Amino acid sequence: MTDVAKKVDTVTLTIDGIEVTAEKGELVIRVAERMGIAIPRFCDHPLLAPAGACRQCLVDIEGQRKPVASCTQTVAEGMVVKTQLTSEVAAKAQGGVMELLLANHPLDCPTCDKGGECPLQNQAMTNGRADSRFKEHKREYEKPIHISSQVLLDRERCILCQRCTRFSEEIAGDKFIDLMDRSSGEQINVYRDDFFGGRGTGDGQAGEGEGDVPFNSYFSGNTIQICPVGALTGEQYRFRARPFDLVSTPTTCEHCASGCSMRADHRRGKVLRRLAGDDPAVNEEWNCDKGRWGFQYQTSSERILNPLVRDADSGELREASWSEALLAAAEGLTAARGNGGVGVLAGGRLTVEDAYAYAKFARLALGTNDIDFRARPLSAEEADFLAATVAGVSDVTYTDVENAPSAVIAGLEPEEESGILFLRLRKGHLRKKLQVTAVAPYLTRGFDKMGAALIPTVPGDEARVLAEDPAVAAALSAPGALLLVGERLATVPGALSAAAALAARTGARLAWVPRRAGDRGAIDAGCLPNLLPGGRPVGDPAARAEISLAWDTDAGALPSRPGRDTNQIVAAAAAGQLGGLLVAGVDPADLADPRLAEQALDAAGFVVSLELRHSAVTRRANVVLPVAPAAEKSGTYLNWEGRLRSFDTVLKTTAMTDGRVLEAVAALMDVPSNHPTAAQNPTKGILLGTGDVMAIRRELGTMPPSRADRPVAPAVAPAALPATGEHEAVLATWHHAIDQSTLLEGDDVLAGTARPPVARIGSELAAALGVIDGDAVTVGTDRGAITLPAEVTRDLPARVVWLPTNSPGSTVGRSLGVTAGAVVRLSAGKAGPLLASSEVTA
Amino acid sequence: MGTFTGSFKGFGVTFAHMFRKVITTDYPFTPPTPAPRYHGRHILNRHPDGLEKCIGCELCAWACPADAIYVEGANNTDEQRFSPGERYAGIYQINYARCIFCGLCIEACPTRSLTMSNEYELARDNRQDLIFTKKELLAPLLPGMEQPPHPMRLGDTDKDYYVGALENPGTSVGAERAPWATNEAEDATGQASKEAV
């Protein structure tokens, strides 16, 4: 019995005379690796399918006539393997392969960015011959051609291992480069079709000719990282440093809620590059281009390094000392607190520790629950949903996604909004059994690449689809099925209620996937008007008692009424009802109504801004306090799974965390007069204790889990879909991964790889408007208009138009003043006088 | 008695030296010439058309046991070309407060860009001035040379520069004695970085 089982599962073989037991189907190279025997290799990569392309891993296997590639050879019972360590034949074969690989390699290591960390360089030294017998002319190609504005390809250096092409096909699904031509002319190149007018052959501008496949990938940087030679290099890091100059620090990506682990390399106080970290549970070995290259904002000239205070006489901001600015902020906030109160807009970019500092500051120093991290369109229903089903919950993981039989995705476009989740979904689909169902207006490229089934949904109709559509319920009936909802469902009345009910009804597990790195952590840290830290409901006296115990205050000290959310804070401030605003990294343009948000900032009596760089908020602030960017502080993000992603300081500077700045402000503020202890303890100064990241972690770590009851999920009824007249359509919109986001500002090279902004319309609408692909289409509201080239999109419901939310030429909030689900006017061509005049008068 | 003969002996040595050849030098009026292979301050040589030989590869910095060399590479473009090929040294600095004149950098240099001159007058009255940048280190322009940036004059590709480079060694001739103050090399990056140090 055991013998049979053993035969099925494992085999025993000998490598270099050592007997070893291996799983059936394992590759020889992997088994050797486990034993500490290093076989040289180039094309082999543990996350890519075996290719056997480079032949560097040849070993001698008894009974085989010729040496065998150990990266494609699976183990067999009784196999006797001899590597270069014990076999002359294997060593000679490897030396020969290396000599051939180097025959056409330019050996321009001194100018090559890979020099010093190059597997070819290293293995040529360890396993190569001492000299080459090849004296002839080497093959020559044009030195680097631009595959994109970021990625450079030097074909002379390429050893045709096909790691890059296998990555782009197997992992990313964007075949932007491929192996072309034959024989000695065989090369990696960009797609072009000469017959249809492609000109992507080495003119440095791939994809410009008509027959060229345009470069289109958010994951191209990974090919640079896995290229075992210097054939693929990056524009941003080109010639900037050598490995021995760099100090490497493991860190976490600050962009999206995927939570990739990364490595940041810095030289002389400046981060020069970032690489994907190896975390099998989260990002495996990949990351997206935004995380890899989007860090220029830290060094931008717009960075604020000294506090700014608005001068009483001139009304202009001027630089001030920290003590002056802190005092001004504390006095202003104290006055504003008594004069209508202060609202806190925390934004989605904070670490858990900093978000906690804002939550604590709002409650203790400002005596309010008017705090919200949501810097985007939102709803009260969403806050209830987050309190009921998201706060403190960590239910679904990447591994679950990969192994799930089926997943329904609503209000979320994984490729654009959570890149690594997209890669996992795709892996689950291609390598396992995952079947994805997309509740979306059309089958996007991302959904297409994971073989998703589409339930075409007009924006605003998601609630009904989730509640009623039998296909959705059927997809979720399998055990282990997942329901993944995005933050965009917030704007659809009833959608999150329906999602929670659907999950409860089908037994599917539910995960909420936000867009920004700090969103999930801010919920658990208490940056919501209805939640205290740890997901404790504000309205629950028991929950408040737990927090006041942890914060060492009186039970009555914490405000007990749920506060205002972002929209209400903005509305109240615009109406002059708020005494002040405390704003962290928030861009008013991201809010539901950017214009109202700016009015609110103007109308609020006193605005304190904690910012990295000059922004629409700092321009209107009374006091600006500079804070540290992610690289200059330590902290923790919670990714969408609810997994802690702690990171250490990469660059040691004098910049302070938000928590430390808030602690200093609080120390200069009076205890609120309505505070029960104010009478007995009139001493100035509120002790926040958020100055040190470790102290916050200790404080959070010692807080016992809440015993307060979890609020019930909201039950909001779906709203009726708005009627659309002739030349009107419902707006669908979401963000492109690479767009005009504040953290990508000024990053021209990265911006060059963004997807071109287009207005997507269905064929019926296109016919009604008389436009074809590429014609200008204008989308307008009473406030303004956006004109973009049309792209007629299959499956898009008849009366829907899709726009990118914040891309060049398409800033939906700012230009149109509406969000997804609104009815907009459509016309062919550029904005007519009617729309233009309404833009002026609005 | 013994004391008397003893001091006489001592004076004897002194007197004897009075008639020997003087070994002190008349520095700085007639500075001595060191041995031809004396390790003096470095020179960054040029190709015969004036382009820089240095490709900013940092191998010299890598080889340096005293961590005296700082290099940052940069990208040549067709409009702004400082050296043949893709790469040049955007910033190049040698810190003579650290350099131990071992010459390992010279051995490491793949383009024969970096050589050493016989110049030894390297004392300065502050540390800042001991950091030599491209402005000080680049060989002066000889007749027929042109101040970079300029296109490749000696061939179409960098290979044309390197193949046959042995017969065409570029120059450091005269650079030894050329005071850097008269070197016209424009080196904005070098200057900027020097100020930032």
Ligand code: SF4
């Ligand atoms: S470009 Fe690099 S990764 Fe791609 S085939 Fe060539 S050597 Fe391999």
Ligand code: SF4
């Ligand atoms: S001097 Fe030579 S070794 Fe140093 S960076 Fe320039 S080319 Fe490289």
Ligand code: FES
């Ligand atoms: S590593 Fe085995 S053939 Fe390339």
